[in-house]
Amino acid sequence: MSIATPHSAVLDLPSYSPSSSAPHYSPEPSEDECRLVFVARKQRDLVPTDVFAKKAGGVTLLISGQDSGVVVPTYNRNGIVRGEVLLDDEAAVQSVSVKLEGSQSTSIVDGGADLVELFSESLTVWSKPRSDIAGPSTLTPPAVLPFAIPFPKGYGEGQSVKPLPPTFNAQFSGTHGIYVECKYILTVTVTKSGLGGWKRQKLLTTPVSFEPRSRAYMPIGRDLLPFFSTIKSAPGDWHQVISKMEVQPKSTLEPLECQLFVPAVQIYAFSDIIPFHLHLRGSRASLASFVAGPTPVFKLPKGIKALSSTLKLGSSSRTSLDSSSSSFMDVLTPQVSPVGHDSSNVRVYLLRQVCVSVDGQKAWGEIVLGEGKISPLSSTRAAGTDGEYSLDWEGEVRCGSAVSVGSFRSGELVVKDFIVVELKPPVGSPSPLKYHRHAHPIRLVTDSCSDSL
Known part of the structure; x- marks a missing residue:
């Protein structure tokens, strides 16, 4: 009878072949690949010396x-x-x-x-x-x-660190x-x-x-103007802000609806050129009063287009565009005829509001960061005389060169930024329309998302 020794009971290990090399990786997709999600990152600046x-x-x-x-x-x-x-x-x-x-x-x-x-x-x-x-x-x-x-x-301390x-x-x-x-x-x-x-x-x-740096999570988008071309092909690139230009208490006119369109991201760098489109719509008497003065003119100035009375947009003052809204698309008729309205009583600009609170008392001040360059657009007049009419402008706005600090909050100090549309009634006799200013909140940051890798 033989007894196996511990040494003889050990089994031989199988042989292993060398592992294959790791595949080659590249930040750029191959010909048969595509990016599903991509967020651009700003190039790392050279370290100052x-x-x-x-x-x-x-x-x-x-x-x-x-x-x-x-x-x-x-x-x-x-x-x-x-x-x-x-x-x-x-x-x-x-x-x-x-x-x-x-x-x-x-x-x-x-x-x-x-x-x-x-x-x-x-x-x-x-x-x-x-x-x-x-x-x-x-x-x-x-x-x-x-x-x-x-x-x-x-x-601060503990959970209240700011x-x-x-x-x-x-x-x-x-x-x-x-x-x-x-x-x-x-x-x-x-x-x-x-x-x-x-x-x-x-x-x-x-x-x-x-000077802490910050940046938007997505770019503004390229070539957003002219508005009537891009709103149909890429409505998600725009954000719609609706407000109303009210009339005086005893006026029989109807208020004017003001629609401001800005890039959808709503976070802009100091260096970004921000395109916008302004759409003013209402009865022909109200629009005529805004353009020509307090006396309604039943013959509309050139450049005003009629809209079907069945076209209605959402009533929300801050709403994103819905690409499935056919009525919204019907409003956007390409421009073909000469313009007959100016921009003297229309203004779009960037505004900063500085708010403080001391011992329960609150106060604020405002600074204009940049004035928009705005131009009136020509438009066509649709069939029908009982519908609504509209005027259109488009332009660009950007921060002045002196702006170096973005929006921020620190305790009882809040610095907020807005894009503002301002409509002034014609100068002269008392107007049935009220002065209108609507400020839509945005965020200003130091770096543009469009900076390449």
């Missing part, structure tokens, strides 16, 4: 990673302030520290003021050992003192004038020993600009 320098009282501050010629060091979200401190005289120096702090102040005329300390981060760059402070010592700091202080992710507001300043005069400032300061403190044990401090301060 210039240095911001400031000197005062024998202390020099160098901040790296800046664009050439900047007046104020600028940082994005999660930025880190990196730099160096240089001293002309290191003798008797006991410590060198750097502090980065942010604050938000708001005030209302005759309504009080509020100051919020967003954060305060201090860093001791160099200090003399405690054992050497009391007695004489020749220990001096190095010639170059590097430092790095990060911006915090937000301010994003840091961008650097911002606004002032509005008037009875309920307001003042708003969000600022960030970098301070270098050099402490030296003096006679009789007194300490002397030298301070160097510089403002720091905090």
Whole structure:
């Protein structure tokens, strides 16, 4: 009888062939592939390599990673302030520290003021050992003192942490004038020993600009104008905003319906050129009063087109377009005849509203960020004289070059942006129509989604 040893009971492992190489991957689809979802990402900007320098009282501050010629060091979200401190005289120096702090102040005329300390981060760059402070010592700091202080992710504690507001300043005069400032300061403190044990401090301060970047989730769309061509082929690229130009209480005229069409994304970059279309419709007497003055003219000016009385749009003041709405498509008749109305009493522009609340009192101010360029359109007149009529304009609007901060909210401070349509009754005799202004909320961001990879 034989007994198997443990060694003889071990089975031989099967042989394995080398694994095949991983397939080649590419961000671009092959000829037989297509993208199902694609969100463009802005190209990563080259890291700035210039240095911001400031000197005062024998202390020099160098901040790296800046664009050439900047007046104020600028940082994005999660930025880190990196730099160096240089001293002309290191003798008797006991410590060198750097502090980065942010604050938000708001005030209302005759309504009080509020100051919020967003954060305060201090860093001791160099200090003399405690054992050497009391007695004489020749220990001096190095010639170059590097430092790095990060911006915090937000301010507040626990569940109430809020994003840091961008650097911002606004002032509005008037009875309920307001003042708003969000600022960030970098301070270098050099402490030296003096006679009789007194300490002397030298301070160097510089403002720091905090400009968090943001972008839209989708582009505006290309070649949206002329409107009558794209609304039929791509109605989802437009968003419709409906408002009414009301009439005076004793007037027998009917209100005019104002339809403003803007790109559907409703999130626009400062650099984006925003196309829009304005459609004004109503009875021929109301439209004639808007164009020609308070006396209704039964013969319409050129450029006004009649609409079938059966055409009705939704009554919502903010509604997206429905590509299945046949009645909506019927309104959009291509233009063929000369125009007979102007744009002197029609205005489309970008508006910023700054709202603050201090001790329960609220106030706000408004800033025009950009004026629209608007042109009247010619149109055809449909058959029938008992229907509704319309006028059309189209144009473009964009932010001015001075705009560098987008919409944001920080505690009791809210900065909101709108695209506004304004209709003014004709100047002269009292008009049966009321002044009309409708503001539709949008969001302004720093970067355009159309930036390529």
